[in-house]
Amino acid sequence: MIGLIFVLLGIAALTFTLMHLAPGSPFSSERLPAAAVERINASYGLDQPLPIQFVKYIWGLLHGDFSISYKQQVGAEVRDIIFTGFANSFQLGILAFAFTIFFGLLLGVLAAVGQNTWLDYSTMTLSLAGYSIPNFVLGTLLLLFATTVLNPILPAGLQLPIGGWLQQYGPGAAILPVLVLSLRPTSVLARLTRASMLEVIRQDYIRTAWSKGLGQRVVVIRHALRNALLPVITVLGDELGNLITGSIVVEQVFVINGLGQQFVRSVQDLDYNIIMGTTIFYAFIVVLINLAVDILYAFVDPRISYTKARA
């Protein structure tokens, strides 16, 4: 736990340092007289020495105070801004994660079971291709396809919304963004699951299971897949973090008002508190996911115990 706090503090300090290294201040771009900028800085406490500002910020953070926005929505609580934006990013990330788990595992298992068949080759080649197409290219091309080809031939009620998110446009709005966001992690997961399954399938206990006369489904799912899951879980943890925190481009392409978009804007505006708040918040999520992965290990593999000292 102390490690986690250290990590979060480190990230806060790193972001804080970088942010204040950036030329200018939040108000230097507003063409105000120097005296006015000074007064504004003083009223926000930005005239104090940086270490004191940092300590004050962290102290506030420990009390749940994310401070206020200086530029984006002047005076608004950063906590509210983060939660509003994050709600959309989180829905998008979770949906993409569910898609990733389902199709990644399915394709990986199928490829492993049919090793060296056309199914295996096509899955592996496609997944490498899926891994290679950048989000923004695929998203843009799919949008193009939806507007010019798909929507004109679909009946009026079934047309895909172009941009926007669930609240305004209903579940249809999720199809393309989720597809685009999950393609890369799905490819990663499929390849990894296949590799892990291939190792497990060669084990003696799988041969035993076969020779006991168990059905294919039982052997593949209960005996092989469960044992192949350990390396998969590590990667799944990383991917969940990426999906939740890395949807910036998909948000941009599909005009979803998420936290990623908000972050890019506030970096350009040097809205200090949003930058700090978002990075710390995201880092906190990543750290939490890593913790969850560690705990999940113990469930999947009972041999792992955290009470003993780790090597």
Added chain:
Amino acid sequence: MAREENQPLRDPAGVPAHDSALDESGVPARRAVPVLPTVGGDVAATANSLWSDAWLRLRRNKLAVGGAVVIVLIILVAIFADLIAPYDPAFQFGVGDVRKAGLCPASGRCSAKLLPVSSHFWLGTDSLGRDVFSRLVHGARVSISVGLISQLLIILVGVPLGLVAGYYGRWVDYLLMRVTDVMYAFPTILFAIVVLAVFGQSFLNILIAIGLTFWPPMARLVRSQVLSVREKEYVEAARAIGVKDRGIIFRHILPNILSPVIVSITFGIPFAIMTEAFLSFLGIGIPVPQPSWGSMVSDARQYMRTDPSLVIFPGLAISLTLFAFNFFGDGLRDALDPRTRK
């Protein structure tokens, strides 16, 4: 004294000591083979066979060979961009130029913007009247240099730090691990965005942003490899005959951890290329008049319905480049890691 007497015994044919080490790490299955009694010539033969073996396996992988061919082509385009591109990629053609070329319709308005494919503009012009083909060609130069130079930076920082941390341990190791812990929890793209915001948009700063973001995984990879190799018998033997730390690190450890590092670099190149395109797409990457595939896609989105080719060409260019590197990297990993041979 004892060391000099031992030298001919271990090394009758003048085979450098690290070759025998190479043999051992590359082919773990052969670890049981006793190293000492082998004749020098044999050691050399098996040592070469790791790399030549890998080369053979790589050549048999059609996708990887295809990837390599495409990579070479793209690199050639990047090097000779000035010769290949018919125009300056940043030059905005005006109505006058187009009229002179006879591209104006007999009636109606004439414009140099968003022109279709023609013999003058092989892929048409963009919304500012710039030649798309020239921009694509120069975009290759940007992408390839970002990919290669950023990996060079990552090697220069990550490999020495990983070696020192893995070999000496103690505070260097502790410090490195804490730094990488922090960087691991920092969502990568957010970090790159903040770094670019701080240093401003430029080609060099993109390299810095990518380098700063991706050196920790490299350092960690090298460190973990060093840890697994450090306790091997051949390192112990080298230490026992009095080889200094530097010799052990560079002649015994480094050659043995090369293949995962090479694989990591091969996948790092497309990742860096993608990161640059991604940042340029967001409008915070390569500064404007310079062409980048990412910003080309981003600029073209507005005109997507009427001029889809403006999105499709740069999109294809970047996807093709990434395909090529990933297919090659995949083949290379299989070739270098005999354990995946099945």
